[in-house]
Amino acid sequence: MRGRGRGRGGIGGLEGLYRKVTASRPDDARTLNVKSVLALENGRVAEAAELIGRALVHEPSERTYLFHMAKVCARGGWWHEAADALRRAIYVDPRDAESWYGLGVAFGELGEPDQAAVCWQQCLLFEPGHAGAQEALAKLQR
Secondary structure, X not given: OOOOOOOOOOHXXXXXXXXXXXXXXXXXXXXXXXXXXXXXXXXXHHHHHHHHHXXXXXXXXXXXXXXXXXXXXXXHOOHHHHXXXXXXXXXXXXXXXXXXXXXXXXXXXXXXXXXXHHHHHHHHHHOOOOHHHHHHHHHHHO
């Protein structure tokens, strides 16, 4: 029995189906975002970055797109760019715990543990039980 995933009918099949469904609106922001998500899931980071960048041209204040851009940048190892996208996401929604957590991760990767700690504390302010932020802060204290 074949599991779900990248095999026949998995993400690749979904990508083809999505292209057919969105053929009449290939350049709208939502379509570009979903294509970016699918490209990232298939390991095509540069293509995912280009697509989500185009979506952000249409809707520069869409928190979902900004957060996805940060995810793409993180996957590509582009931590400065990930931090920039997360700062913009936080500007749009200052109470978004996941963006604060992600910004902490980016600062950690950039070798700025004090900034990371501030972000994780802010994350916990908005989501007190956030396991990732709790673990990250505990690691810093060791």
